[in-house]
Amino acid sequence: MADSRTPLPRRLADAYVDELVALDPITGTFLGDPGSSGRLPDFSPRGIEAEAELARRTLARLDDAERLPGADAEGERRCARLLRERLTAELAVAEAGEPLRAMSSLYSPVHSIRTIFPLTPTETEADWSAVAARLRAVPEALAGYRESLTEGLARDLPAGPRQVRETLALLDESLSAPGGWFAEFVAPGPEALREELTAAAGLANEAMDGLRAWLREEYAPRVSGADDIAGRERYARWARYWNGTDLDLDEAYAYGWSEFHRLRAEMVTEAEKILPGADPWAALRHLDEHGTVVEGVEEVRVWLQRMMDEAIAELDGTHFELADRIKRVEARIAPPGGPAAPYYTSPSLDFSRPGRTWLPTMGETRFPVYDLVSTWYHEGVPGHHLQLAQWVHVADELSRYQTTVGGVSANMEGWALYAERLMDELGYLTSAETRLGYLDCQMMRAVRVIIDIGMHLELTIPENSPFKPGERWTPELAERFFQRHSSRSPEFVASELVRYLGAPGQAIGYKLGERAWLRGREAARAARGAGFDAKKWHMAALSLGSLGLDDLEAELAVL
Numbered sequence: 001m002a003d004s005r006t007p008l009p010r011r012l013a014d015a016y017v018d019e020l021v022a023l024d025p026i027t028g029t030f031l032g033d034p035g036s037s038g039r040l041p042d043f044s045p046r047g048i049e050a051e052a053e054l055a056r057r058t059l060a061r062l063d064d065a066e067r068l069p070g071a072d073a074e075g076e077r078r079c080a081r082l083l084r085e086r087l088t089a090e091l092a093v094a095e096a097g098e099p100l101r102a103m104s105s106l107y108s109p110v111h112s113i114r115t116i117f118p119l120t121p122t123e124t125e126a127d128w129s130a131v132a133a134r135l136r137a138v139p140e141a142l143a144g145y146r147e148s149l150t151e152g153l154a155r156d157l158p159a160g161p162r163q164v165r166e167t168l169a170l171l172d173e174s175l176s177a178p179g180g181w182f183a184e185f186v187a188p189g190p191e192a193l194r195e196e197l198t199a200a201a202g203l204a205n206e207a208m209d210g211l212r213a214w215l216r217e218e219y220a221p222r223v224s225g226a227d228d229i230a231g232r233e234r235y236a237r238w239a240r241y242w243n244g245t246d247l248d249l250d251e252a253y254a255y256g257w258s259e260f261h262r263l264r265a266e267m268v269t270e271a272e273k274i275l276p277g278a279d280p281w282a283a284l285r286h287l288d289e290h291g292t293v294v295e296g297v298e299e300v301r302v303w304l305q306r307m308m309d310e311a312i313a314e315l316d317g318t319h320f321e322l323a324d325r326i327k328r329v330e331a332r333i334a335p336p337g338g339p340a341a342p343y344y345t346s347p348s349l350d351f352s353r354p355g356r357t358w359l360p361t362m363g364e365t366r367f368p369v370y371d372l373v374s375t376w377y378h379e380g381v382p383g384h385h386l387q388l389a390q391w392v393h394v395a396d397e398l399s400r401y402q403t404t405v406g407g408v409s410a411n412m413e414g415w416a417l418y419a420e421r422l423m424d425e426l427g428y429l430t431s432a433e434t435r436l437g438y439l440d441c442q443m444m445r446a447v448r449v450i451i452d453i454g455m456h457l458e459l460t461i462p463e464n465s466p467f468k469p470g471e472r473w474t475p476e477l478a479e480r481f482f483q484r485h486s487s488r489s490p491e492f493v494a495s496e497l498v499r500y501l502g503a504p505g506q507a508i509g510y511k512l513g514e515r516a517w518l519r520g521r522e523a524a525r526a527a528r529g530a531g532f533d534a535k536k537w538h539m540a541a542l543s544l545g546s547l548g549l550d551d552l553e554a555e556l557a558v559l
């Protein structure tokens with residue numbers, strides 16, 4: 001029998017968030033917790049085990065919570081299913097030792113530390129004092145990370161060589177400026193704290209430099225012969241983590257190819273309108289030189305901001321019903337040294353920090369529009385911002401867990417890709433230029449399914465492929481295939497490939513998540529017939545909170 005002190009699943013999930021924030025202040029800052037600003041997580045094996053033990057303890061309490069009166073209510077049931085699925089998937093990854101080789105362009109302690117400082121509050125002198133404390137915590141955090149990597153080597157769990165090179169490149173970038181990146185970050189701080197901030201930034205830079213030297217001189221040589229690919233067993237474990245379902249990987253691979261062929265045919269049609277006789281990627285290269293462009297870094301930021309503001313004004317009341325605080329979203333230029341792809345960061349739970357889109361410029365000052373329109377429908381409005389800000393808006397009706405740390409990548413990325421398609425359906429991609437750019441973005445997601453599964457599982461390229469039929473995938477072939485079927489620069493493609501190798505199973509969630517969203521919508525439309533109201537369906541769907549693909553399609557179908 002459940003203990004009388006056992007809370008129902010939603011309260012248990014939120015208690016888990018509170019305990020997680022105590023262990024992981026980076027998550028706390030993302031959630032807007034002011035007490036997290038001066039701390040960093042323990043990245044050592046002890047810190048990793050503390051989070052795993054929290055998950056085990058919460059799962060044990062969930063067994064009791066699900067037996068309580070009221071636990072079968074829809075909201076409690078949905079939250080309980082998510083909590084169990086997420087913690088089980090996270091534990092499977094942790095218990096396989098994956099945090100002991102955590103190194104990638106997006107998902108590693110080095111990247112997390114770099115990312116969190118621009119999101120740390122800096123409005124007041126007290127905020128800057130907390131920043132100084134967080135800077136002073138960098139050496140201990142990186143020492144713990146180094147301890148975990150050392151333990152990984154002892155357990156024959158090496159990071160891939162490409163991930164090591166990417167991390168070293170990030171560290172080189174962080175330390176290249178005079179005084180290092182942290183010195184630049186604290187430059188706008190208050191004069192009263194100048195000495196403290198400068199000293200703290202120096203400690204953080206020294207710690208980064210020490211980690212760089214250790215990685216280059218000791219760690220890299222020991223993993224130089226390691227394999228970058230995951231293999232089927234490891235890939236399946238990560239695919240569950242990123243997608244919230246146990247995928248039929250061979251079926252997903254075949255689906256990626258079917259989407260590749262469909263999209264290529266559509267791209268040929270649009271390319272003919274731009275440059276008759278040219279293939280789609282030649283037409284896109286033509287647009288690089290002769291298409292619509294925005295000149296200037298600040299100019300493109302303003303252009304992206306205006307685009308999102310206009311989308312909110314036009315979609316609100318027609319296809320969505322948006323609360324006022326969701327209508328605020330900021331376009332930002334990404335700090336240097338990170339990955340090449342644009343990204344989004346959610347608002348804090350109190351909306352004091354708004355949702356933000358981030359554009360890495362990669363040193364460019366000239367930006368073709370065809371590559372931006374669909375991407376900002378994805379990153380901003382109606383993509384990530386409308387979903388994730390709506391989750392925060394309804395957090396009190398669901399649980400903080402469902403709307404924040406319980407997020408499933410394939411759900412979120414699937415919605416964002418669905419949002420691109422929705423804008424095409426609604427007629428917003430009015431020119432061949434912007435529609436070919438949209439199809440190019442869609443093609444990139446189909447290619448991801450093919451090469452991510454293909455290279456990690458070393459599958460055979462099918463006979464109807466226009467590229468190397470009958471051969472087995474390798475990372476080198478994957479990079480060539482991606483470059484041949486993308487408008488992106490070689491530098492972007494290389495960066496993306498390293499990302500896929502460092503996060504097995506993450507890249508496939510865009511297309512597979514979109515498929516779940518489309519199937520759910522079509523099932524709801526079929527059930528309701530003429531009574532189907534797309535605006536009501538969208539808002540109900542966006543208010544579900546996080547769901548794995550196991551549950552998403554079924555829940556969408558009955559809205």
